[in-house]
Amino acid sequence: MATKTHNERAWWFVLPVVLLVAFNAVVPLMTVVNYSVQESFSQGVWFWSGVEWFEETLNSSRFQAALGRQLLFTGIILAIEIPLGIAIALTMPKTGPWVPVCLVLMALPLLIPWNVVGAMWNIFALPDIGLLGYTVNALGIDYDYTQQPLSAWITVIAMDVWHWTSLVVLLAYAGLASIPDAYYQAAKIDGAGRWAVFRHIELPKMNRVLTIAILLRFMDSFMIYTEPFVLTGGGPGNSTTFLSIDLVKKALGEFDLGPAAAMSLIYFLITLLVSWLFYTLMTRQEEG
Amino acid sequence: MKRWLVPTLYIIFLMLPIYWLLAMSFKTTNEILGGFTLWPQQFTLENYKVIFNDPTWYWGYFNSMIYVTINTIISLAVALPAAYAFSRFRFTGDKHLFFWLLTNRMAPPAVFALPFLQLYSSVGLFDTHIAVALAHCLFNIPLAVWILEGFMSGVPKELDETAYVDGHSFGSFFFRIFVPTITSGIGVAAFFCFMFSWVELLLAKTLTAVDAKPIAAIMTKTASSSGYELGLLAAAGCLTIIPGAFVIYFVRNYIAKGFALGRV
Numbered sequence: 001m002a003t004k005t006h007n008e009r010a011w012w013f014v015l016p017v018v019l020l021v022a023f024n025a026v027v028p029l030m031t032v033v034n035y036s037v038q039e040s041f042s043q044g045v046w047f048w049s050g051v052e053w054f055e056e057t058l059n060s061s062r063f064q065a066a067l068g069r070q071l072l073f074t075g076i077i078l079a080i081e082i083p084l085g086i087a088i089a090l091t092m093p094k095t096g097p098w099v100p101v102c103l104v105l106m107a108l109p110l111l112i113p114w115n116v117v118g119a120m121w122n123i124f125a126l127p128d129i130g131l132l133g134y135t136v137n138a139l140g141i142d143y144d145y146t147q148q149p150l151s152a153w154i155t156v157i158a159m160d161v162w163h164w165t166s167l168v169v170l171l172a173y174a175g176l177a178s179i180p181d182a183y184y185q186a187a188k189i190d191g192a193g194r195w196a197v198f199r200h201i202e203l204p205k206m207n208r209v210l211t212i213a214i215l216l217r218f219m220d221s222f223m224i225y226t227e228p229f230v231l232t233g234g235g236p237g238n239s240t241t242f243l244s245i246d247l248v249k250k251a252l253g254e255f256d257l258g259p260a261a262a263m264s265l266i267y268f269l270i271t272l273l274v275s276w277l278f279y280t281l282m283t284r285q286e287e288g
Numbered sequence: 289m290k291r292w293l294v295p296t297l298y299i300i301f302l303m304l305p306i307y308w309l310l311a312m313s314f315k316t317t318n319e320i321l322g323g324f325t326l327w328p329q330q331f332t333l334e335n336y337k338v339i340f341n342d343p344t345w346y347w348g349y350f351n352s353m354i355y356v357t358i359n360t361i362i363s364l365a366v367a368l369p370a371a372y373a374f375s376r377f378r379f380t381g382d383k384h385l386f387f388w389l390l391t392n393r394m395a396p397p398a399v400f401a402l403p404f405l406q407l408y409s410s411v412g413l414f415d416t417h418i419a420v421a422l423a424h425c426l427f428n429i430p431l432a433v434w435i436l437e438g439f440m441s442g443v444p445k446e447l448d449e450t451a452y453v454d455g456h457s458f459g460s461f462f463f464r465i466f467v468p469t470i471t472s473g474i475g476v477a478a479f480f481c482f483m484f485s486w487v488e489l490l491l492a493k494t495l496t497a498v499d500a501k502p503i504a505a506i507m508t509k510t511a512s513s514s515g516y517e518l519g520l521l522a523a524a525g526c527l528t529i530i531p532g533a534f535v536i537y538f539v540r541n542y543i544a545k546g547f548a549l550g551r552v
Binding site: 010016021023027029088091092106110128162165174216247251271276 | 476
């Protein structure tokens, strides 16, 4: 670690970033805050309504149900994608002609526009004409994601695992590639087993990239919208209506801008809080 | 257990839905809807012909590529000096600023779609490539700063000091010595900027109408207006994978080696 010198002029270097991001972040955020504390009866006429929308949102069973589904979904995909991603990165070849082949093939799902991902899984999993749905039903399992909530959940999770596990693989693989061979040789001399090597050499070295992987996966899965919307449309019923799908329904479908804005601020604050917890925990671990 | 088994099974799992999309793009819509066929029975290129002969279709690809390129260039240009500042200096509010940047990735785009539309309309940029490129900076700049900062922190500070002793000015040091040292970091950051801008649809769709409409939005429109042209949509979907495949092919070595240099 290079020691940093104190230099206030460094602000000039970060100024363009601050300006560009602030232009995109502050104005829209203030617009949302503005909506969230007002009531509109007709176009352009607004009344102050204070924290009414916030109370209403927090107490509504619809919001609580959507939040519950969202937390469950994010929990499940993190529990699958992070260990699976690490396991695949550990078994990938370290050198040789297969490395670029593996990397390119694995990165493909990451580069497909999100609505295409949703649409391709929509057809892939259809029970009558889709490869997945047809095969599963041919095996004698009753599966139809358009009718059964459980099937819909499994499909959405399978889609997300398909779509995003490679991000964890790429980051974990890059972390592993940074470990010098000397470490492994030293471990061999000490007679360390496979698990000890993983626990004391590989895992600590992957710490930084795993922080990025976990944070990115948390944020993006918590805000997931396009893919499940195209795949299931939030259904059957409301069974896969996650927070952002519910939010868009409210804001654009029902044009309840006040409650929708309040809901989005609560949503934003939850994401912020959890990300901050992850960030603090993982950067502290690094220092200790 | 054989080592290659896990990655091989994983890659097969990844390829199955892509195969299905590819197979559908060579089928007629009637065959797709008619029943289950493992590969095209009546092989057709008709779907691709439609796309290559219709400007609204192929311009969608150009539109997407234009704003993705502009976004990647802007993101890297402003993130480079900022990441340098974060990795080399302490200054008032640096840690808070860094986390604040990250928080901008956490704002659900669904929430900001409407305010973004109002903001970009009011500055007269609605339906331009630059509007989408700027809007995507919201989540790409923080990520680029984050990645580049990691790489730069791995470069010893002695490099800077030696350069100054050798009589380099800051500009000459930064562009002639420092930037070439972290090429792989720039490659990785560029890949992520490209990726997140290319796959995002909600903001891109909200901020455009005709002139800068991205390919993904044209697909949604076709899906609703002309019935359900599944074969055509599958062909369009397949074509959206190609630019990404090119980019990943060019940066593959950076991805493999890249982080190794940075994250010590």
